[in-house]
Amino acid sequence: MQKILSLLLLGCGLLLAQPPSGIAIRNARIVTGSGPILQKGTVVLRNGLIDAVGENVTIPTDAWVINGEGMTVYPGLIDALSTIGITDAAATPGSARPAATPGAPAATVSRGPEDRPLTTSWLKAADLINTTDRRIESARNQGFTSAITWPRRGIFAGQGAVINLAGDKSNDMIIVPSTGQYLALVNGGFGAGYPASLMGSISYIRQIYVDADRYARIKKQYADNPRGLNRPEYDRALEGVLESQRLLLPANRRVEITRMISFSKELKRPTVLYGLQEGYLALDALQAAGLPVLINLKWPEKAREVDPENIESLKVLEVRDKAATTPAELAKKGVKFAFYADGIDQPADILKAVRKAMQAGLSEADALKAMTITPAEIFGFADRLGSIEKGKIGNLVVTKGGIFDEKPAIQHVFIDGVKYDPAPDTQTPAAAGARATGGGKEQEQQ
Amino acid sequence: MKKFFVSFTLAASLAFAAANDTFLVRNITVHPVTGPKLDNASVLVVDGKISEVGAKVTAPKGVKIIEGKGLHIYPGMINSATEVGMSEIGSIRETSDTGELGEFNPQLRSSIAVNPSSEHIPVTRANGITAVITLPGGGSTENRGFAFGALNPVIVGQSALMHLDGWTWEEMELKRTAAIQMKFPTIQMLSPRAMMMDLPGAFPRNTFAEAKKSYDRRIQAMHEFFEQARRYQKGKESKQPGLRRDLKFEAMIPVLEGKTPLMIVATRNRTIRDAIEFGQKEKIKIILAGLEQLGDNAAKIKELNIPVILGETLTLPSSEDDPYDSTAALPGLLHKAGIKFAFGTFDTQFARNLPYQAATAVAYGLPYEEALKSVTINAAEIWGVADQIGSIEKGKWADLIITDGDPLETNTQIKQMFIKGKAVDLSSRHTKLFEKYMSRQ
Amino acid sequence: MKRFLTALALSAALASAETFVIQNATVWTMAKGKFTGSVVVKDGKIEQVGEKVMVPQGAKIIDAGGQHLIPGIIDAHSHIAAEAINEGSVSVSSMASIDDVLNPEDIAIYRALAGGVTTANILHGSANSIGGQTVITKMRWGTDAKTMLFEGGRPGIKFALGENPKRAGNAAVNVGGTPRPQRYPATRMGVEDVIRQAFIDAREYQRTWEEYKTKAANGERVVEPKRDLKLEPLVEILEGRRDVHAHCYRADEILMLLRVADEFGFKIRTLQHVLEGYKVAKEIAAHGAGASTFSDWWSYKVEAFDAIPYNAAIMHKKGVLVSLNSDSAELMRHLNTEAAKVMKYGGVSEEDALAMVTINPAKQLKIENRVGSIEPGKDADLVLYDKNPLSNYAKVQKVWIDGKMYFEREKDLADRAAREARKKGLLEKEKAAAPVQKKDGAAPRRGGPAE
Incomplete structure (x- = not known):
């Protein structure tokens, strides 16, 4: 069924291979994200890029024109940490433990760091993209045009990629093929050997970076002059680590935040922290550290189906009450933060979660930044994406009313200059996650 | 049963009458516990029983005299929840005889599994404890849904009150069935399978609704068991022809008759509440044991006059938000609420530390006299043996300790101990090893 | 930072x-x-x-x-304020460190304070013959992990002998159809072997690096050896820069460790638990190891069956530097009365008893110049x-x-009511904010902004 569908879509794409030479959205409110808001402006998309933006823009004669009156145009939203597009079993939890060395049998019980447990540092999200992942469309229907997507299995899970949330082939979707290494502090689980604890995981990561630095040095030494030296033994795990210098470290609770800040210093590599729901408790430390952070929008909530007589601790209640103040507090401190939606099942709940942070004091402008220009800056692709500027990739969201309104009405989504309209009822929470198809590419504007 | 007990004590007193269980302790500070302390007083023991207490006691001719100058005499202490004699080495299952398989086992008798030569007996005794309750189900933990592969142990057997002296368990028995021990079920969010393997997380959790349903079912099963026992009782009373003797139901009859209390281990608010409700519905006498909190049950416990056996005061608060001293303050709260209680340690290893548990409660609000009573007379009253032990009063067994000070203080030394008037050896595996290795050059 | x-x-x-x-x-x-x-x-x-x-x-x-x-009371053996205790997967886990997992928010810290404890040696667990790295902390409640560290406190490491480290190597237990992996060692002999082999490896590692440095200094073209974060702490032990805190019970294993330390030329800083220390007090005193024991724990396992509450007193009288530790978030709250037990069992004087939870553990941890x-x-x-x-x-x-x-x-006491009120307030707030369950199918699909 799925196969048939993608064939159909493919056929469609071939038939209508000629897109309009340009699209202009006229008389719209334009939130550029880089300069002031244009109350009545025009954006022109051509050749997949933003060709022009401003209040007095001449619309090319051959462009399709969209009347933007009553609408707002935003830069396309970016989810800074997700697994969208990755359906490959090797990169998602529950799959068999991969071998550290190609060809070697998967070790079931790791005896130490030398077995490179829970490591697939060489895996690239860019190589794993599956265009049929239904989440691509449902995220798009909520205004997301890009995501940074990561293999998420193990300690050294692999390398993230910046992707656009539309494309016939996965290659079309890739914006940045490798943008860092995703690290998690997990253990092998019962009976799986080293590491079996948080302590063990941290010591393992430390050893890997010590090994990687040496590996780089001896490889260089050998490349400079191999004579008389034994060749360095090839190590796929270290290769993967070396080719992804930026690392993502998990830091949700205050204690994890301070712990990972010092760990980052020790590892001496560009670091992005993710989680951060207790960030409001570690403001000074975060400000002093100067690390960019990714905030999980899945705010902690009371678990359902629990014993009503089991009263949670004051600490838990306070975090639940205050977690959503983190973005506003970090904004005050000038800490660079982006949002991600890990764990939010219904895409429609993502913007709802952002609104919660806004109710806790986050300005609309800062909220938008956290889903547009800031993730682009953090991962180094702000020259291509993240704001509505001439020459950038043509990723836009057009809404009736504001995107942060309680019931945002997303009219059009543009990715690489191509227009996608959310299909009917994809915006109701129940339908968004469950729908298989619909809301496909529209090549024509009536 | 009762008949048996009476004839047994008779036989015992005859056997010991000629032995050295007649003596006078004089010039000692007597702490009868049930009355004010008497300075420079005497205690006369005849045939193992306290015969006279007071400032002026005339000793029969030739009686052995113990000089008590500068010392104190107290009733021996009672630890109201232990595994003493039933478990030797904690980690070795083979040395433990608590926790039988099966759901309803009221017929199991803990006293017959008490090993009179357990090393724990002299060790426990050395700190002034002369009698203990032995728990067939062990520990103070609630019913967590399984134990050693047996799901749902609920009624775990008969708790006995045992003297810590005797050649056989029979000689040690003060009361064979002091109570029937029940471990009240709890709401288990984890499946029993996950708990058994100690692998929380590896198995899906029950939803609260599911867990509550299974909890309710288990309570229903308990009621059904009681119902069956009642039918058996009626059948027996009416001499129903062909009624087969059933050990389980037979053991329940004294509970149904209100003669033997059901000692229900229930630690937290809901379980305590439900345990009380269970007892009310079944119209039986209950004792609550192992409480970690009072919850909202204080008034009810007081109203129904339910005695309580408290566990360790030296234990951690049960939740993060509890005041740091909540466990130590709990006995004081019970006292304020007018609830009668005694202390137990619910184990073997630390049974000897009973007095320090009581003393800690004093630091955090329990009046000293109450603390002392809770390890002596209150325990005797709760177990229905206040006519035999628990204070220094005429007619009671001479379960006595002579000390150089307050027996609830750690540094106090127990100088001598008498159980049923018989001087008990205070040496133990510990003192013997001490002497042996102190002498190593 | x-x-x-x-x-x-x-x-x-x-x-x-x-x-x-x-x-x-x-x-x-x-x-x-x-x-x-x-x-x-x-x-x-x-x-x-x-x-x-x-x-x-x-x-x-x-x-x-x-x-x-x-x-302030000093506890030479605690596992509070740590988010992991054991890296139990390997027989030598010296690469793991408690320093990496300190949790300054553990309520046990506050409770320890309320029991008079101001300094505690936070140890790795006892699953491994050579366990993880340990840290000395002060109970500075309300600060962060780094601030809790005892400034200049000597780095430590946990060793463990006897039943615990060998248990992981005992016969496979079948769990859910998967046999539990067996890990060497499974006997006390194996425990000694693991430790000796580790120190042989550490010496070899030390030599490799010295050789490399010499050659590199002479301008020779050599390949830099691997750094091994497991062996480096052991080299520090050999060089007297890291203290060994060894969990032990039986007299035989205590003596074994002292002799292994003699063989490799280092000292055991403290013997932890050391429940049969009284049997080899002479040898412990001669080696100069401190003994940090329980007051009256016994009988919970076979190797604790000869444990006696007179242990501290005997060792003390035979010239061993003795402290009393807790190994428990609960016991930690009343080490003062644990000290009283040493007066009761063995007649140690009041001040010598209190020394066992103050100045003696300070000396054992080499922080007596400070606390x-x-x-x-x-x-x-x-x-x-x-x-x-x-x-x-x-x-x-x-x-x-x-x-x-x-x-x-x-x-x-005064703050309790306010905390209660705060909690109640939060619970009520949450209850009030709980979404009202209603069907919401009629939302406009492409409607205008909501009011």
Whole structure:
């Protein structure tokens, strides 16, 4: 069924291979994200890029024109940490433990760091993209045009990629093929050997970076002059680590935040922290550290189906009450933060979660930044994406009313200059996650 | 049963009458516990029983005299929840005889599994404890849904009150069935399978609704068991022809008759509440044991006059938000609420530390006299043996300790101990090893 | 960041740099006897101690009303404030470190404070013959992990002998159809073997690096050896830069470890638990190891069946430096009365008993120049008890660390109602905010902005 569908879509794409030479959205409110808001402006998309933006823009004669009156145009939203597009079993939890060395049998019980447990540092999200992942469309229907997507299995899970949330082939979707290494502090689980604890995981990561630095040095030494030296033994795990210098470290609770800040210093590599729901408790430390952070929008909530007589601790209640103040507090401190939606099942709940942070004091402008220009800056692709500027990739969201309104009405989504309209009822929470198809590419504007 | 007990004590007193269980302790500070302390007083023991207490006691001719100058005499202490004699080495299952398989086992008798030569007996005794309750189900933990592969142990057997002296368990028995021990079920969010393997997380959790349903079912099963026992009782009373003797139901009859209390281990608010409700519905006498909190049950416990056996005061608060001293303050709260209680340690290893548990409660609000009573007379009253032990009063067994000070203080030394008037050896595996290795050059 | 933290710590110290005098206290100095007098605290340090002192101008006066002032209690064996205890997957887990997993928010820290503990040695668990790295901490509740660390505290490492490390190697247990992996060692012989082999490896590692450095210094073209974070702590032990805290029970294994240490030329800093230490007290004293034991734990496993409450007293009398530890978040709260048990069992004097939870563990951890007694120049880590600290009726009233008040019973009692109210408020707020369950299918799909 799925196969048939993608064939159909493919056929469609071939038939209508000629897109309009340009699209202009006229008389719209334009939130550029880089300069002031244009109350009545025009954006022109051509050749997949933003060709022009401003209040007095001449619309090319051959462009399709969209009347933007009553609408707002935003830069396309970016989810800074997700697994969208990755359906490959090797990169998602529950799959068999991969071998550290190609060809070697998967070790079931790791005896130490030398077995490179829970490591697939060489895996690239860019190589794993599956265009049929239904989440691509449902995220798009909520205004997301890009995501940074990561293999998420193990300690050294692999390398993230910046992707656009539309494309016939996965290659079309890739914006940045490798943008860092995703690290998690997990253990092998019962009976799986080293590491079996948080302590063990941290010591393992430390050893890997010590090994990687040496590996780089001896490889260089050998490349400079191999004579008389034994060749360095090839190590796929270290290769993967070396080719992804930026690392993502998990830091949700205050204690994890301070712990990972010092760990980052020790590892001496560009670091992005993710989680951060207790960030409001570690403001000074975060400000002093100067690390960019990714905030999980899945705010902690009371678990359902629990014993009503089991009263949670004051600490838990306070975090639940205050977690959503983190973005506003970090904004005050000038800490660079982006949002991600890990764990939010219904895409429609993502913007709802952002609104919660806004109710806790986050300005609309800062909220938008956290889903547009800031993730682009953090991962180094702000020259291509993240704001509505001439020459950038043509990723836009057009809404009736504001995107942060309680019931945002997303009219059009543009990715690489191509227009996608959310299909009917994809915006109701129940339908968004469950729908298989619909809301496909529209090549024509009536 | 009762008949048996009476004839047994008779036989015992005859056997010991000629032995050295007649003596006078004089010039000692007597702490009868049930009355004010008497300075420079005497205690006369005849045939193992306290015969006279007071400032002026005339000793029969030739009686052995113990000089008590500068010392104190107290009733021996009672630890109201232990595994003493039933478990030797904690980690070795083979040395433990608590926790039988099966759901309803009221017929199991803990006293017959008490090993009179357990090393724990002299060790426990050395700190002034002369009698203990032995728990067939062990520990103070609630019913967590399984134990050693047996799901749902609920009624775990008969708790006995045992003297810590005797050649056989029979000689040690003060009361064979002091109570029937029940471990009240709890709401288990984890499946029993996950708990058994100690692998929380590896198995899906029950939803609260599911867990509550299974909890309710288990309570229903308990009621059904009681119902069956009642039918058996009626059948027996009416001499129903062909009624087969059933050990389980037979053991329940004294509970149904209100003669033997059901000692229900229930630690937290809901379980305590439900345990009380269970007892009310079944119209039986209950004792609550192992409480970690009072919850909202204080008034009810007081109203129904339910005695309580408290566990360790030296234990951690049960939740993060509890005041740091909540466990130590709990006995004081019970006292304020007018609830009668005694202390137990619910184990073997630390049974000897009973007095320090009581003393800690004093630091955090329990009046000293109450603390002392809770390890002596209150325990005797709760177990229905206040006519035999628990204070220094005429007619009671001479379960006595002579000390150089307050027996609830750690540094106090127990100088001598008498159980049923018989001087008990205070040496133990510990003192013997001490002497042996102190002498190593 | 580090600089920032130091600044923080500094400002904390400044905030606490109040000068105050505790007067009319029964002062247990643990150095020069016990007397009724005063202690002057300035800049977080003890400035004067005596029956009569010079009260500095502007100093705050605290009248102790005859209550008992002792140095902060030191627990040489604790596992609180750590988010992981064991890296049990390997027989040598020296690469793992408690330092990486300290949790300054563990409520056990506050409870330990309320029991008079101001310093604790936080140890890795006992699943491995050679376990993970350990850290000495002060119970600075409310600060962060780095601030909790005892400044200049010597790095440590946990060893473990006997049943615990060999248990992981015992016969496979079938769990859910998967046989549990067997891990060497499964016997006390194997435990010794693992330790000896590890030190042979460490020496080899040390030699490899020395050779490399020499050659590299001579300009030879050599390949840099691998760094092994498992062996480096062992090299530090060999070089006297890391202290061994060894979990042990039986006399045979205690002696074994002392001899292995002799073989490789290092000292065992402390023997932990050391429940049969009384049988080999002479050998322990000769080696110079400290012994950190339980007061009266016994019979919970086979190797604890010869444990006796006289252990501390015998070792003490035979010249071993003895401390009492908790190994438990609960026991940690009343180490003072654990010390009283040493008076009861074996007749150790009151002050020698209290020394076992103050100055003795300080010496064992080599921090006695800073803590463990009330003497001028030492950290103002002080505990005020309402009664004799060796009495079961004594309660901690106030605790200072570095001259800063970290626990005060009156304040704790006074704050309870406010905390309760705060919690109630949050619960009510959450209840009020809970979404009302209603069907919402009629939302406009492409409608305008909602009001």
